[in-house]
Amino acid sequence: MRRLIWGLSLYILIGFLPACNPQASPSDAVRVRWVRDPESLNPLIIPNDLANQAIGLLYQNLLTVDNQKQVWVPWLAEKLPIVQHQDSLTLLTYRLRNAAKWDNGQPIVAQDVAFTLKLMNSPGLPNEAARTRFSFIQDVRLDSADARQFTLVCRGRAPEYVHDSGDYPILPEYVLDPKRQLRTIPLTVLTQPALVSLSQYPVLADFVRRYNAANLDKSPMNLPGSGPYQLTAWRSGQALTFRRKTNWWADQLPVQQPPLLAVPKQIDFQIIPDNATALLALRRGDIDVYPMVPANEFDRLRTSENGKQALRFYTADSYEMVLAGFNTSRAPLNDRLTRQALNHLFNIPALIKATQNGMAYPSVGLINPQEKALYNDSLPLLTFAPQQAEVLLSQAGWARQGAGGWTRPTAGGQTQALELSITYRAGDATFETIALQLRNAAAQIGIPIQLRPTESTLLLSKLRAGDFDVYLRTLSGNPFAYDFSPILHSASIDISNFTRFGTPTSDKLIKAIVREENPARKAQLLRKFQVIMRTESPIVVLFVYRYRLAADRRLTNLRVSGLRPGYDVTTIEPLPES
Amino acid sequence: MRLHKKGSTLQMIAIGWLLLVASVGLLAPWLPLPFPPDSVDLNNIAQSPFLPPSDVKPSRHWLGTDGYGRDVLTALVYGARTALLVSLPAAFAATVLGTFLGSTAGFWGNSGFHIPIVYWLITSLLFLGAVGLASDFPPLWWTLLLGLVAVTVISKPLMRIPMLRLSWPLPIDRLVLGAASLLASVPRLVLILALAAVQDSSLIGLFLLLTFTYWPEPAHLVRAELLRVRALPYIESARAIGLSGGQILWRHALPNAWRTVRTAFPLSLSDLIGLETTLSFLGVGLPSGMPSWGRTLAAARLDPTAWWLIIFPALALAGTTLALRQLTANRITA
Numbered sequence: 001m002r003r004l005i006w007g008l009s010l011y012i013l014i015g016f017l018p019a020c021n022p023q024a025s026p027s028d029a030v031r032v033r034w035v036r037d038p039e040s041l042n043p044l045i046i047p048n049d050l051a052n053q054a055i056g057l058l059y060q061n062l063l064t065v066d067n068q069k070q071v072w073v074p075w076l077a078e079k080l081p082i083v084q085h086q087d088s089l090t091l092l093t094y095r096l097r098n099a100a101k102w103d104n105g106q107p108i109v110a111q112d113v114a115f116t117l118k119l120m121n122s123p124g125l126p127n128e129a130a131r132t133r134f135s136f137i138q139d140v141r142l143d144s145a146d147a148r149q150f151t152l153v154c155r156g157r158a159p160e161y162v163h164d165s166g167d168y169p170i171l172p173e174y175v176l177d178p179k180r181q182l183r184t185i186p187l188t189v190l191t192q193p194a195l196v197s198l199s200q201y202p203v204l205a206d207f208v209r210r211y212n213a214a215n216l217d218k219s220p221m222n223l224p225g226s227g228p229y230q231l232t233a234w235r236s237g238q239a240l241t242f243r244r245k246t247n248w249w250a251d252q253l254p255v256q257q258p259p260l261l262a263v264p265k266q267i268d269f270q271i272i273p274d275n276a277t278a279l280l281a282l283r284r285g286d287i288d289v290y291p292m293v294p295a296n297e298f299d300r301l302r303t304s305e306n307g308k309q310a311l312r313f314y315t316a317d318s319y320e321m322v323l324a325g326f327n328t329s330r331a332p333l334n335d336r337l338t339r340q341a342l343n344h345l346f347n348i349p350a351l352i353k354a355t356q357n358g359m360a361y362p363s364v365g366l367i368n369p370q371e372k373a374l375y376n377d378s379l380p381l382l383t384f385a386p387q388q389a390e391v392l393l394s395q396a397g398w399a400r401q402g403a404g405g406w407t408r409p410t411a412g413g414q415t416q417a418l419e420l421s422i423t424y425r426a427g428d429a430t431f432e433t434i435a436l437q438l439r440n441a442a443a444q445i446g447i448p449i450q451l452r453p454t455e456s457t458l459l460l461s462k463l464r465a466g467d468f469d470v471y472l473r474t475l476s477g478n479p480f481a482y483d484f485s486p487i488l489h490s491a492s493i494d495i496s497n498f499t500r501f502g503t504p505t506s507d508k509l510i511k512a513i514v515r516e517e518n519p520a521r522k523a524q525l526l527r528k529f530q531v532i533m534r535t536e537s538p539i540v541v542l543f544v545y546r547y548r549l550a551a552d553r554r555l556t557n558l559r560v561s562g563l564r565p566g567y568d569v570t571t572i573e574p575l576p577e578s
Numbered sequence: 579m580r581l582h583k584k585g586s587t588l589q590m591i592a593i594g595w596l597l598l599v600a601s602v603g604l605l606a607p608w609l610p611l612p613f614p615p616d617s618v619d620l621n622n623i624a625q626s627p628f629l630p631p632s633d634v635k636p637s638r639h640w641l642g643t644d645g646y647g648r649d650v651l652t653a654l655v656y657g658a659r660t661a662l663l664v665s666l667p668a669a670f671a672a673t674v675l676g677t678f679l680g681s682t683a684g685f686w687g688n689s690g691f692h693i694p695i696v697y698w699l700i701t702s703l704l705f706l707g708a709v710g711l712a713s714d715f716p717p718l719w720w721t722l723l724l725g726l727v728a729v730t731v732i733s734k735p736l737m738r739i740p741m742l743r744l745s746w747p748l749p750i751d752r753l754v755l756g757a758a759s760l761l762a763s764v765p766r767l768v769l770i771l772a773l774a775a776v777q778d779s780s781l782i783g784l785f786l787l788l789t790f791t792y793w794p795e796p797a798h799l800v801r802a803e804l805l806r807v808r809a810l811p812y813i814e815s816a817r818a819i820g821l822s823g824g825q826i827l828w829r830h831a832l833p834n835a836w837r838t839v840r841t842a843f844p845l846s847l848s849d850l851i852g853l854e855t856t857l858s859f860l861g862v863g864l865p866s867g868m869p870s871w872g873r874t875l876a877a878a879r880l881d882p883t884a885w886w887l888i889i890f891p892a893l894a895l896a897g898t899t900l901a902l903r904q905l906t907a908n909r910i911t912a
Contacts, residue, residue: 280882296645347620
């Protein structure tokens with residue numbers, strides 16, 4: 001009898017053990033489909049949109065975007081900065097929230113912001129992109145009376161400074177620099193145009209060594225941020241699990257608005273590269289949210305009875321576009337007429353129908369047609385006109401050799417052949433269809449085009465190195481900033497201007513657009529910019545996506561929007577399963 | 579009697595099917611196909627087969643289209659051509675290489691083939707020189723040069739030195755079996771995927787990849803046959819009358835292995851067609867845009883409800899594989 005009681009007690013104990021497990025039950029977790037691995041979660045690098053979404057769960061910026069309202073809102077900052085102009089400088093004064101704390105209970109103070117800015121400008125760290133993007137921040141002035149207040153000193157004037165100055169994750173000084181040694185190096189030393197030598201600053205060299213040794217690419221848990229979640233598991237190429245902090249500082253706030261709202265107890269990003277597998281996972285209930293469902297499957301699901309019963313469907317006009325870029329530094333494509341000719345070989349309406357089931361819209365350029373005041377509607381949309389392409393090629397000096405290809409003489413007396421390759425991310429059906437259509441249309445007028453699908457990790461390095469003729473990629477935009485320097489200014493060649501385009505006129509115009517504060521004049525400059533881009537054609541916008549999202553019916557408050565990633569994962573409220 | 583009749587009927591069907599695939603593949607560019615192989619019909623994405631032609635486009639997609647708008651019938655016809663272009667030469671080359679290595683390993687074993695010391699020295703120099711070239715280390719290039727000079731000028735005079743005339747056996751059997759075991763230690767598909775990842779997709783590349791990973795199969799068969807043949811009395815007689823090892827192998831031993839090679843060849847071809855299809859399905863090996871049965875099968879992942887993208891290429895693949903195996907089966911039972 002005693003044995004029986006013991007056995008029964010043990011059985012009950014074992015039965016209760018799972019209840020003590022801190023893992024969330026499936027109803028507490030939101031499972032989202034990701035198409036690939038984020039590669040790195042180093043807050044200084046942020047290599048892609050997926051990494052950006054994940055880093056947004058771990059760390060917080062001073063400001064963020066309320067995607068649904070499409071406005072900038074304070075996040076770690078108490079409010080938007082106070083702007084002052086002093087000669088050629090812009091001064092932006094921020095104050096951090098009183099309640100904002102790190103995980104160890106220490107308050108988040110202005111010294112943390114200064115520390116982050118030093119990280120973003122320090123030599124020896126992987127911060128090239130951040131350093132370029134935030135090069136306008138010259139110095140930070142700390143308020144001696146208020147540890148949470150500081151002023152950013154920015155070079156020049158630009159309306160975008162107001163939000164750009166707060167758009168980077170703030171990192172904890174206490175973790176990486178517990179002895180506060182970096183405070184001895186002023187930020188102005190690091191923000192000089194020429195990088196300082198590490199040998200001059202042994203303290204900095206020591207710090208750089210520590211930072212790199214922390215391996216933040218794959219282990220962001222070594223640098224706990226102020227965000228509501230912590231990464232608890234990362235199975236490379238399979239899944240990332242984020243667990244809600246039980247003692248997040250924003251929980252103490254009386255009212256929690258969306259940027260400071262973190263509802264799901266657990267977020268699982270399931271990496272499923274194959275669309276068919278992801279669809280099966282959605283149907284089986286293995287994932288809850290499937291962003292950017294392939295268009296035909298989206299239509300099929302939302303018209304099927306099973307789909308209607310199990311899922312909710314959302315669409316939103318996005319700021320994400322598919323574009324083709326030409327390598328303007330390569331001989332066949334270094335003249336605008338040849339590039340214009342190739343533009344006429346894209347059958348954009350047919351591509352929208354074939355790849356997006358009509359759930360996309362064309363644009364004359366990089367400005368979204370939704371921005372009616374800025375969009376240059378006097379420019380015609382591109383038409384599919386192979387005959388027009390032939391005329392333009394002839395004007396560019398190309399001559400067709402019988403039924404064969406096109407050639408033209410070069411300045412050195414040699415003959416140049418018009419033979420191209422098109423590079424794009426492998427496995428993407430949209431890019432594959434566009435590439436096939438272009439190759440087909442080009443072949444009909446005698447231009448051979450070789451398809452080069454490339455792994456996503458290789459693609460970026462190829463684009464940076466200029467190892468391509470034509471590329472296809474997506475570009476995410478937003479309605480706030482119109483700074484085209486990273487993608488089209490000659491100063492960004494070898495960094496992010498993959499087309500290697502840049503003329504004195506376009507460079508000047510890009511800078512003028514950034515600086516212009518008057519909305520009417522800005523619109524005028526942007527319209528002019530669209531005309532120049534059409535004439536020069538370093539890139540051609542094929543279409544702008546309409547986001548398509550399918551989610552389990554038990555989920556609410558996804559706050560679907562047209563801004564990346566198209567939904568707000570932290571506000572999703574999973575209802576308990578009935 | 580009935581079994582024999584049934585076998586010959588099956589063989590006739592198999593030969594007929596293979597002739598059909600071969601002629602369709604060879605004559606593909608001249609066949610009256612409604613769509614060229616690289617064309618995409620964006621108005622008819624993932625269209626079902628056997629639909630009547632539309633008013634806009636009178637041409638008909640008899641076997642439907644894939645998720646990119648490519649005609650499935652055209653893809654199957656050109657896929658047959660790709661299978662012939664890649665798998666047939668690769669099977670032939672792998673058989674020749676395997677036969678050569680297997681026969682030398684089986685015939686000479688580890689001690690039957692002796693090489694004079696002078697050639698060992700020259701080979702070492704050449705090897706070092708080759709390593710130097712590969713590693714971009716100039717001092718080692720000199721050893722290559724020295725080796726080449728030695729081969730062309732001084733090898734014969736050196737042979738007059740009695741000590742250098744001594745010879746050491748080359749353990750061919752151990753080397754061949756070692757290389758085959760090395761290749762077999764990694765699953766073939768994994769090995770090919772790893773090798774394909776470090777080189778650009780091309781027809782030649784895929785041909786070399788298939789050849790250098792498939793030769794152990796025929797090599798093992800031929801080696802086993804030669805181990806049997808070399809112990810036969812007539813080989814001993816040939817040695818007794820003073821024929822060289824090479825002459826005996828080439829003229830008297832190898833013809834006995836011909837039957838084995840001939841029987842194994844269709845199997846090799848069948849395996850390589852399957853392998854090429856698998857690689858194409860996974861999107862490696864072949865240059866992008868080249869039609870193949872594997873690629874048509876892979877297109878079904880875009881639209882899982884498109885059964886025609888699975889059924890038609892799978893039938894073509896299964897038919898060809900079964901026909902090749904039927905040829906082998908008949909040879910074995912004959």
